Amino acid sequence: MSVQNKPVNQKAWFLILPVFICVAFSAILPLMTVVNYSVQDIIDPERRVFVGTEWFVQVMRDEDLHAALWNQLKFSLAVLLVEIPLGIVLALSMPATGWKASATLVIVSLSLLIPWNVVGTIWQIFGRADIGLMGHGLQALGIDYSYTGDATHAWLTVLLMDVWHWTPLVALLAYAGLRSIPDAYYQAARIDGASKFAVFRYIQLPKMRGVLMIAVLLRFMDSFMIYTEPFVLTGGGPGNATTFLSQYLTQKAVGQFDLGPAAAFSLIYFLIILLLCFILYNWMQRLGQSEKEGGHD
């Protein structure tokens, strides 16, 4: 049977209908509601005015948004720069076999099991100068530490909290990557007289590339959408020091009830994440491709 006289059967559409309905309710309809809000000025439920791109223009010119975006980019970058290397180091130092391996795995993954708002609360208490271990300790060392008063301290505390919470995820992924390297590679490296660093650079790192790519993407997206922990810990303050994008969005939408600008910003936020992930993913894919290519370089 050739391609030309393939039978036409529209019944196939029914087969994708369940998925389509699910996706419609979970993603498409909510997103369209947001689109709907973003182009209207809703004065009260009876009175709505179509305003076109006005909200988008207003949001894009918003100084607070620029600050939040800049804050966010700095934060996500710092998260990646700290968590990825730290996760690798952690994975490298974890035992490979025996009961120690299982015990370490459980201990390392503990922080991943804690709900976000609890993490925020834990650190809120941990950092307090009067009863918190870290806060009190730092005070005792002569550092005038206060995550509620000092912008830098607040920012660093949020970063530290994220590192504590999520580095284990990177470590687990890297650990899985390490365990998949056959023993023969290590034996060959010993025979070839490779140093520990050479083993890492030429065997372990290239073999972990796949899982690290996933780790970078996951940590980037997650940190870009961070909300609960800083909300509980600092509430975005002091000033706007720890106000990240989602925090800013919530203030607009729920705090001030500016649904129009908030909706417009939601869409922009969504596009930023999509764009950054697209760039990141393609860049890493390209990196892998050039590594696999047989040609000259």
Place this chain on the structure above:
Amino acid sequence: MARIDLDLAHSYKPNPAQDSDYALLPLKMTFEDGGAYALLGPSGCGKTTMLNIMSGLLVPSQGTVRFDGQDMTRATPQQRNIAQVFQFPVIYDTMTVAQNLAFPLKNRKVPEATIRQRVGQIAEMLEMSHQLDQRAAGLSADQKQKISLGRGLVRPDVSAVLFDEPLTVIDPHLKWQLRRKLKQIHHELKLTLIYVTHDQVEALTFADQVVVMTRGKVVQMGTPDALFERPAHTFVGHFIGSPGMNLLEAQAGGGALHIGALSVPAPRALPEGALRLGIRPEYLALTEPGRDGALPGSVRQVQDIGTYFLVTLDVAGQTLKARLSPEAERPAVGAAVGLQVLGSHTCFYKNEELVA
């Protein structure tokens, strides 16, 4: 370059009590400098264990490893200056072919000019000169294995190069080519090469001396010819050859040899009692039934293998195989024949060991 003396045993269990607890039973053997050796045996016979002990990846649970008389039992692979090629290709993905080949030399701080010269030489031998600047990760499995071989051969001063079934992943026609290449390299570089395999063709074509192992024991070390003509152990007899040696139950006593219904004067001095008579299918001749000194049997099956006929025979409840040249008359299935089992090529075994 070194002579390697082994006097050791190895068990992966902490307190070996019986023979089956040992991966390698106590053994004593010597690999001469510059020789080409093969360790041949079925899976799990201890050949890879022996190889890893020689390379220093494994410390034997008892005994010593000596290189040129010097105790190296606990020395690392670097200290022993040994090279090893593994069953599956190990290459460094991020490097080019040339960088891969240079890696063992670079780690040993060999001068750049020497490295370049040496890498060029090895690449030429392996016919990879035109691929030196390619990334190793993009190559096919057999080319990757060639790189692994090259990394093993690139150091000019190695004590020995050990191969652990290196041609398993290679296509049959390339296998032949690479094996010849290895043999040629052995002649050119005069390195000690030790080659582990379960493939007798590979072992017999590659090595000057073949070490046959089974169940953690070395049963014979000898030239391919000796293994074929005078197997020291019944295991060697039936493991080597295609098909393996025929073994027949026999009784010796009072200067006579009894094989089933047949009684003949003993052809050689034989120990009294139960024996096993071994004869290669290549040497088992068919004659007329009832001829003097011939064992009566019947033809069960005749297979045409192309270059020869393989005849399966029944002899008093035992099965024998014979290889007949295609020019010979093809015997009919079911026909009664006489079998000439005694000759200069016949071996006699008592308790599995060669006695006459």
